[in-house]
Amino acid sequence: MVSEIRNRIKSSYWLAVLYYLFTDLISRFRIRLGHIDTTSGTVHDSFSVQESVAYVEEVVGDYRRYAGVERFYGRVAEIGPGDNCGAGMLFRHDGCTWVDLVDRFYSRRNMAAQAAIYGALIAAHEGLDATLGSVDLKDEETFGFMKRHYGDSASAEKFFLTHSDYDFIVSRAVFEHLYDPTLALRRMTAALNPGGYLLHKIDLRDHGLFSGSHHELKFLEVPQCLYPWMTSGSGRPNRVLIDSYRGALQTLPLDAKLLITRLAGVGDIEPHQEYDAIPDHQRAKSIRYVQSVRDRFATCFRDVSDEDLSVAGFFLVARKMG
Numbered sequence: 001m002v003s004e005i006r007n008r009i010k011s012s013y014w015l016a017v018l019y020y021l022f023t024d025l026i027s028r029f030r031i032r033l034g035h036i037d038t039t040s041g042t043v044h045d046s047f048s049v050q051e052s053v054a055y056v057e058e059v060v061g062d063y064r065r066y067a068g069v070e071r072f073y074g075r076v077a078e079i080g081p082g083d084n085c086g087a088g089m090l091f092r093h094d095g096c097t098w099v100d101l102v103d104r105f106y107s108r109r110n111m112a113a114q115a116a117i118y119g120a121l122i123a124a125h126e127g128l129d130a131t132l133g134s135v136d137l138k139d140e141e142t143f144g145f146m147k148r149h150y151g152d153s154a155s156a157e158k159f160f161l162t163h164s165d166y167d168f169i170v171s172r173a174v175f176e177h178l179y180d181p182t183l184a185l186r187r188m189t190a191a192l193n194p195g196g197y198l199l200h201k202i203d204l205r206d207h208g209l210f211s212g213s214h215h216e217l218k219f220l221e222v223p224q225c226l227y228p229w230m231t232s233g234s235g236r237p238n239r240v241l242i243d244s245y246r247g248a249l250q251t252l253p254l255d256a257k258l259l260i261t262r263l264a265g266v267g268d269i270e271p272h273q274e275y276d277a278i279p280d281h282q283r284a285k286s287i288r289y290v291q292s293v294r295d296r297f298a299t300c301f302r303d304v305s306d307e308d309l310s311v312a313g314f315f316l317v318a319r320k321m322g
């Protein structure tokens with residue numbers, strides 16, 4: 001019933017805008033009152049234990065693969081881990097000394113289900129049991145090598161004002177939810193050790209705000225005077241596109257690569273690769289798609305190139321110089 005009403009609302013562009021404005025306002029009030037629980041980041045509820053293990057392994061495997069490192073080491077911060085800390089366990093297994101798990105919200109979770117996933121991860125990774133030592137899998141506070149941080153002071157934008165000396169700062173499907181991603185990027189860079197890595201997989205789609213009922217770039221039509229009021233209190237996608245990241249990166253002491261993970265009108269790009277390395281026919285198809293819809297985009301996207309508008313996701317791989 002509730003999802004039927006939501007689908008009806010979504011099918012009308014302006015009704016959807018009003019709905020998102022209203023619910024974002026409610027989220028702001030809830031946060032002010034200290035209610036930070038959300039279903040954003042409740043990822044593993046819909047997975048079987050095997051699917052969860054595969055997901056965690058894929059997340060950590062992608063970080064290693066695209067960074068070109070065999071193992072994690074030193075101090076790691078994972079931003080927006082959501083309901084499950086399996087990636088943190090694998091960082092520890094690789095050889096990390098400390099893991100901070102940093103989240104503005106508390107993703108609702110079933111701890112018994114998470115414990116079953118942790119048990120399966122231990123079974124699948126020889127030596128993980130010994131690395132973890134004596135822990136209660138239902139109580140993450142007993143995991144002596146990591147700490148979860150929640151709330152406003154644990155937003156990616158603020159956390160690194162008071163925490164530093166990281167060898168890796170990583171995230172998956174999180175940057176698009178930040179209310180100020182370029183500020184977060186600057187602060188993360190300052191918090192990295194020389195030679196440290198930023199590894200962030202960023203999904204630039206609308207996460208179902210309008211797509212489904214409308215074309216996939218419909219969210220870029222919402223005027224900029226409204227869009228932040230629909231999204232920034234609730235962690236909905238911020239629609240900060242690749243051009244803004246590129247601009248911010250140019251000012252930072254980072255050796256950075258942007259590997260494209262998805263093109264609008266085309267789909268996933270596997271393996272992820274730099275824009276110029278993507279086959280011509282895929283780039284051309286995506287550009288044609290962008291050109292067919294960009295006329296109605298909000299004025300703030302007028303000067304963004306077709307190429308940048310076509311990028312629907314990318315993996316930032318950056319290393320701090322010096």
Ligand SMILES: C[S@@+](CC[C@H](N)C(=O)[O-])C[C@H]1O[C@@H](n2cnc3c(N)ncnc32)[C@H](O)[C@@H]1O
Binds near residue numbers: 082083102107157178
């Ligand atoms: C889509 S979930 C991704 C969860 C997990 N990384 C994964 O791949 O399954 C987005 C996560 O980002 C967190 N988040 C949203 N805004 C944030 C902020 N400003 N700072 C830190 N975390 C944030 C949410 O609470 C949530 O845990």
